[in-house]
Amino acid sequence: MSITIYDIAKQAEVSIATVSRVFNDSGHVTAATRKRVLDVANQLGYHPRALAQSLARKKSKIITVIVPVISNYFFMEVLAGMQDKIAEYDYDLQIFNVKVAEDLLDQADHIIKRGWGEGYMAISVHLDDSSWEKLEKYDVPVVLLDEYYPGFSTISVDSIEGAYIATSHLLQQGYRSVGMICAKPDSKPVIDRVLGYRHAMQDSGIMVDPEMIVTGEDMERDGFTESNGYQAMTNLIRSDTPPEACFCASDIQALGAIKAMKDNNMRIPIIGFDDLEFSEYVGLSTMRQPMYDMGSLAIEKMVRQLEKTDTEPTHTIFTPDLVLRASSPDFAGISEESG
Amino acid sequence: MSITIYDIAKQAEVSIATVSRVFNDSGHVTAATRKRVLDVANQLGYHPRALAQSLARKKSKIITVIVPVISNYFFMEVLAGMQDKIAEYDYDLQIFNVKVAEDLLDQADHIIKRGWGEGYMAISVHLDDSSWEKLEKYDVPVVLLDEYYPGFSTISVDSIEGAYIATSHLLQQGYRSVGMICAKPDSKPVIDRVLGYRHAMQDSGIMVDPEMIVTGEDMERDGFTESNGYQAMTNLIRSDTPPEACFCASDIQALGAIKAMKDNNMRIPIIGFDDLEFSEYVGLSTMRQPMYDMGSLAIEKMVRQLEKTDTEPTHTIFTPDLVLRASSPDFAGISEESG
DNA sequence: CTGAAAGCGCTTACAG
DNA sequence: CTGAAAGCGCTTACAG
Numbered sequence A, B: 001m002s003i004t005i006y007d008i009a010k011q012a013e014v015s016i017a018t019v020s021r022v023f024n025d026s027g028h029v030t031a032a033t034r035k036r037v038l039d040v041a042n043q044l045g046y047h048p049r050a051l052a053q054s055l056a057r058k059k060s061k062i063i064t065v066i067v068p069v070i071s072n073y074f075f076m077e078v079l080a081g082m083q084d085k086i087a088e089y090d091y092d093l094q095i096f097n098v099k100v101a102e103d104l105l106d107q108a109d110h111i112i113k114r115g116w117g118e119g120y121m122a123i124s125v126h127l128d129d130s131s132w133e134k135l136e137k138y139d140v141p142v143v144l145l146d147e148y149y150p151g152f153s154t155i156s157v158d159s160i161e162g163a164y165i166a167t168s169h170l171l172q173q174g175y176r177s178v179g180m181i182c183a184k185p186d187s188k189p190v191i192d193r194v195l196g197y198r199h200a201m202q203d204s205g206i207m208v209d210p211e212m213i214v215t216g217e218d219m220e221r222d223g224f225t226e227s228n229g230y231q232a233m234t235n236l237i238r239s240d241t242p243p244e245a246c247f248c249a250s251d252i253q254a255l256g257a258i259k260a261m262k263d264n265n266m267r268i269p270i271i272g273f274d275d276l277e278f279s280e281y282v283g284l285s286t287m288r289q290p291m292y293d294m295g296s297l298a299i300e301k302m303v304r305q306l307e308k309t310d311t312e313p314t315h316t317i318f319t320p321d322l323v324l325r326a327s328s329p330d331f332a333g334i335s336e337e338s339g
Numbered sequence C, D: 001c002t003g004a005a006a007g008c009g010c011t012t013a014c015a016g
Helices: A004-013 A015-026 A033-043 A049-056 A072-087 A104-114 A129-136 A157-173 A188-203 A226-238 A253-265 A291-306 A331-337 B005-012 B016-024 B031-044 B052-057 B073-086 B104-114 B129-135 B161-173 B189-202 B226-238 B251-263 B289-305 B329-337
Strands: A062-068 A092-098 A119-123 A141-144 A153-157 A178-181 A243-248 A270-274 A284-286 A315-319 A321-323 B060-068 B092-098 B119-123 B142-147 B153-158 B178-181 B247-249 B270-274 B285-288 B313-318 B321-323
Touching: A004 A015, A004 A033, A004 A291, A004 B285, A015 A033, A015 B189, A049 B052, A062 A072, A062 A104, A072 A092, A072 A119, A072 A291, A072 B092, A092 A104, A092 B073, A092 B092, A104 A119, A104 A129, A119 A291, A119 B031, A119 B247, A129 A141, A141 A291, A141 B031, A153 A291, A157 A188, A157 A243, A157 A284, A157 A321, A178 A188, A178 A226, A178 A253, A226 A253, A253 A270, A270 B060, A291 A315, A331 B073, A331 B119, A331 B178, B005 B016, B016 B031, B060 B073, B060 B104, B060 B289, B073 B119, B073 B289, B092 B104, B104 B119, B129 B270, B142 B289, B153 B289, B161 B178, B161 B189, B161 B247, B161 B285, B161 B321, B178 B189, B178 B251, B226 B247, B226 B251, B247 B251, B247 B313, B251 B270, B289 B313
Parallel strands: A062 A092, A062 A119, A119 A141, A141 A153, A153 A315, A178 A243, A243 A270, A270 A284, B060 B092, B060 B119, B119 B142, B142 B153, B153 B313, B178 B247, B247 B270, B270 B285
Antiparallel strands: A284 A321, B285 B321
8 A cells, every 4th residue: 555665666667776775875876767766756655664764774763762751841841952953963752751660760671672762861760870770781872861870971950059059049148047948858859959958058057947848748740840839838938937038949839939928928039940931030030950951962962972973971960050030139129029 | 782583582492473472462372482482581681672563563653743843832731641641552652843834744744754653643733725635645644733624633722712702801891902912923823813802802893903913023933932922012012002901822922921011010901822831820811722631632532543443533622711810800900900 | 886685673374 | 372484664785
């Protein structure tokens, strides 16, 4: 039913090898035969099947992206960067979702063994070193995004440093009691951001009050949701000694936190983490993660590996930038803002 | 180097056919030989290559998604719905970006001919009927999302009706001068939304003032950006007779429009279109498009076609729901709100 | 420049 | 239940 290389070879009165050559610009084909083949192909609407080409060439020209099902804004902005960048190359993107569970390694293993891609990128997939080590054995190009492992090329953001910067800024403004809204406590980014927060507090000689580190009840998407932030801030407000300022593990939660403050008719300075597209318009101060650039860079690293330009893994660690907006006014400006 | 069905056949002392059967639970294989094969396979870390299976079976178990590069929130929420739904089935998602240009048909044609997927979904790809007709000839399952064409299954939202509802609501509140913020004028959704807006105005016996239909200068993503909305609202404000209320073609633009109002120290009721995740937290009234559900339904339709449950194209047209929030207070409440 | 043939790694009737 | 063989739709040395 669907037409193949044989059909057009027959009609053009050449061998299938010649047809193949025409479509690959490989080998030298006479202009005449080339035209004959192309004419027949056009007439019949022929186009080589990528599947068959991939098998024969042992190259699929596909880059497979592994992402946790909790697809959030972070992933989306990263993906946008990937999509724009990959358009420059002769590769295409295939996406596989994995469930965040104990058998995460098995799932990744399975995806790689299925062998669709020439290379694999994992976004926010967190495994321990021994797990990554197993995957390393397959000797296939892998780029990790939002994760670090020496054996693969990685792109990540220094969450500890970011949290430190945000918290320190608040402390420098003169606030002593700074709270933190976190998400799922055992999620990798949360662990790091809490750590940075603690460091900053300690470096300022302030005892960390465990009750100042809160999260909401809604644990969908690992707690990275507006509702979680809303709940968390509500908890903070209702505590005996509400903080004077707050560092929040993500912008999306900060959005909810701001709403909670509004609903409670109060306002304290808050700094988020991410810098999502809407953050600027909401006036949210935040630690900017260059998500789009990270996605773009990930593709570049992958292509360099695929084309053997890079032979050793490379590591890029971005330090997030503090972006100050209305949500964390200068200390002097507080009275005006908190109307 | 990488191990194949032959390797494990040899070691297990069976034919490759038997190995294949074990991995496909097809045919009856003795428990003993089955175990033997599986043991060897595990030991060698074997797993069938999807590429080869696809070629032999003439089925790739892949659903290909075609999306314009201007990937916006709409696409992202749709994709989330697709991802969650596809997890229930034995299919995987592959994404191809197309550039919105004259040769959009060629690009789609090319993607389909490459033949990766068993079925193709197009999100927000707008072509004329004769173009879709050409694609119909390939006789491969296609589902269109955010587009209508009789020959394929489609899922769309009634933009005209949605715009009509939003505008009518504003008019019923008592506003006479209602403006509209649109995006790229010749983009499909914009055309429809402007139409609905005009209908509503006309049905209320109000002359449509062309100057009341504005857009911003930034045409990235077809104008569906905050900055475009900001510019558009700024234009509206600066006009000789600013409107008393405003319908906006998208939430993302409405976000920018609200900021523009704030910066100009004024506020008129505004209703957006989409209901993005942040809209609730911003208090933006809007025409809700069930994007997630649309993505989910698209997968269902596709699978039904792939498994021959559906043999005829089906069409689902959602009418967007009016969701009222703080951005468009009741007429009575205006004085309080516009502080 | 062009063709015959082997091969990519599987599946699947067809026999037995 | 199991194997030999053809086939999926291409590519690519190897000859000529």
